[in-house]
Amino acid sequence: MREKGEGVRKRRYLSLLVLVAALSLVAAACGDDDGGTGDGGDGAVEKIDVTVHFQGALTGDFNYLVVPAYQGALLRANELSADEGFPANIEVVQEDTQGDPANAPPVVEAVVSDPDAVAVIGPAFSGESEASGDTYNDAQIPFVSPSATNPGLADKGWDYWYRLVANDTGQGGVAAQYLAEVVGAQSVFVSHDKGTYGQGLAEIVRDGLESAGVDVAGYEGIETGATDFSAFISNVESSGADALFFGGYDADFGKIVKQARDSGLDIEMMSADGSTSSTFLDLAGDTAEGTHLVCPCNLGSDFTSKYQEEYGGEASTVPIYAAEGYDSMSVVGEGIRHAIEDNGASTAEEIRAGIKEYLDTLTPDNPYEGVSKPVAFDEQHNLSAEDPNSLYFFYVVEGGEMSAQGNAPEVLGG
Amino acid sequence: MARSWLDERQPWSYGILYLGVLAVAVLLPYLSRWVELPSFLEQATSASALAKTALFVLFALGLNVVVGFAGLLDLGYVAFWAIGAYLGAILTGAADYTQSLRAGDVTVADKPIWEPWMWGILLVAIAVAVLAGILLGLPVLRLRGDYLAIVTLGFGEIIRITANNLDSITLGPQGITSIPHPAIRAGPVDLEWGVLTDIKYYWLLLLFVVLWVIAISKLDRSRIGRAWVAIREDEVAAGSMGVPVVRMKLAAFAIGACTAGVGGVVYAEQVNFINPPTFNVLQSILILCMVVIGGMGSIPGAIVGAVLVTLLPEMFREFNEYRYFVFGVALVVVMALRPQGLWPSRRRTLELRGGMVEDHLPDVATAGGPETG
């Protein structure tokens, strides 16, 4: 028994076909294929075309932590490509995951199936690193993160992973020390946003404070994205703490600081890299004055002005991790140079191997002098230095800007 | 006339058609190797894009049963996906391992590996999801559509918040990592699902899609399917005619739930890492978009909707940012102009275009007002 006429069925197929065809046409009209870049320069060196993929939250609520790094990396890639003495043209491909590990698989696949891909800068966040790491490692593609601070990543045994930023264990530790010594807090209220990054960091700060002998007046998680923090602030107030540490992101911290100050709470406030952004300054407004921040990012280097110059209107006012992104591309670039010039590499596989080789040579005795910090790695490929604490920097908000106080050894005095 | 095992009433030519479509689907990941494709199509036919699509096709099929067949607006569907994913993560031992790894008690070498019994987790997920579906369904049964939607939305959020807070079991916001990849090692067969770009995830999910399509088609044509139609049209009348309304609604919830549960297990094993933020309201709404745009109550519709909503952002990366805005507009437009969706079921078309259904808003506009447009 036929259910409906042939006509209806045909019409359906036809309409679907038309839809697909239409979409393809639209795509062809708007889309541009990311084919190879131009031919080698007219310079002295034959340039090999390579691609470096940048993976991270280029869009979405947290892109303020990632876009500057991308801009830094892009800047460096363009410099190297324009440099006649550099043996390759680097094309930077954006891989936007919005920071969500669920979006990682197609991105990872795109990278792995790109025959010219020699490295990945990223993933920017820890969650997506977890999801992507095994595949990149298996495929032997070096992946260098300018911003993923979760300590657990180092335990995954990834040979091809490197990070150009110090992890949260150290960050929490120096934050606790800072609160104890520099701020002189006797009793600290530790809070977080119940998120992967924020809560992890808060735990470390809390432990650090306890071992420093500072009283932890309270330990509480807030509801991220809330607008009204008055209940939380009353709790902080009634705890009698003389300082507040918040592990979390800029939007929450900005509102917390503003509401706390508005309700007359005069204690010291501190947060970490997640809050280091212009949104925090904007939301807290005048009340941001005097807020303390710790960050494994170096905003105080000369690179910041170079960055502002280059990007002008598109520059972020608080270019967190921009210098680290620049350095990530720099070391990858040096790796490419080493592969091609020293090893005579010409295929992507060979270049990848060469990059890894080069990165493995960077030790605290023999670092790469980056614009953000000297780049060296320890056995687990964490960022390393003779004094690991030198990888953390402090900032205080003064005159509506993040004023660099120096790195941990300078500020904490050993 | 030979009988197709899909439906006795359809001629065998349909059987060939279905097999043909299946064959194309199976071979799709290889397309880019044989043919030079424009980059956007290449991205769309990559194994992981296809796996993601198959996963959401599964979800859409499940939600279609709840929203499309039984007419219950479930805005918390993502909860069942979460349940499946966390079951997969916990029962394979990944949760314990992750916890120990973070405490520093073990090293990477102690990573959990796949044991054959772990295939049974799929069955456990089905059971638990069914239970959850019934538990959700029971209190909300008597609620009207609007309230049902809000309460199910709340249920979805509650599951996510619970996953975030139940640190001892779900490891909270840090998530669970190193969930082992599946494998089949029996006799001569040595199949391993490797890292997340492995084609076999796509095939595994495709297998589930096929199984579910068959099962749900049969349901649709069975007494249960007819009961759902009756409930959709006029719940009170259906009840007085002897339709076990409560049980049919619960059945819908249960079936929808176990579909997402199964998908969740495979998802966890593929991506290897799960944490609570993934399972949010927006995902529920996205799956709803797939069902609505594709065609509520229509199995091919759910498939088309899922493919469209999942692949379009994959194909056109620039489109990605506009995704939610476009789909929001699409919902309004579809409801206004073509409520039966892109690939409708005949029955729903009649219902949605007005006139046949009791549970619609009083035709306030036509009550003596201006002529209907």
Added chain:
Amino acid sequence: MGECVSSVADQFWAQTRNGLTLGAIYAMIALGYTMVYGVLQLINFAHSEVFMVSTVVSFYAFGRWFDVTEPLTGVALAGVLIAALIPAMLASGTTAVLIERTAYRPLRRRGAPRLSFLISAIGASLAISYLFNLMDGQHYLLFIRLPAILGAAPRSIPDVVSSEPLFTLFGASWTARHVLIVASTAVMLIVLDRIVRLTKLGRGIRAVAQDPETASLMGVDIDRVIVITFFIGGVMAGAAGLLYALRFNVTAWNIGFLPGIKAFTAAVLGGIGNLRGAMLGGLLLGLVEAHGTACTAPHWANVIAFLVLVGVLLIRPTGLLGERGVA
């Protein structure tokens, strides 16, 4: 448990003040939900975006047009507030009417089932909030560049009303903000109540809510009543948005979500379709939420609100004051 009770007792008057302030805002938003439900038996999911629009207008009014740099007082304050209130209310009211026109009217004409309305509402809510998310000057709609109106990040709104304590009531200090919110809300609610009870328009609304067919037979223009209902609900949400902006100094594309859910809870709590119920429900919910947080950690506040909702729906779905009968 004992700790909880003593906590509540300690903070009682402070939390009552908080609860009334919060509740006033919820009540105003809840009115929109309840009025629309009264005439259409439909929950307007997109109402949360109607509220959001008003906070954005407030952001522009206080932050840009009037360039407020420090809290105002006296005549200046009154002037700025009224000058900001008008566009905010208009924007919200217009948004509400637009939603009615595009998302609901075509479905009404067709006699579509309830499910369709719900889905359309969700789509409208999604579309409007993400539209504002995308309006950061870098995105396009049909090849036209979207103006940089809001964008993804929350924006701060300057302090217009001072947060200096004005007086102390039973040990809790009330600032000008608290007073302003509670007072202005009370006034607006009373005015609305009078309108609905005493004017011809109000009678029309109540008639349509009670029995649309008879109402139209009696000569009421149904369509007009519906549009006006949406507009009034929108205007109320507009006022709520302004007050919210004054109180919390922030706006964002997704700021409507949570207050929307809570206001909806309030409307249900008081009896959906019942105006006074919405007012009562709003205040009650605000108080429960505020006092509840004295007991538990702050992040349970939303769960409390939701539990209230579920509780009401399961135990007494008609709400405290009963359903329908917009009066």
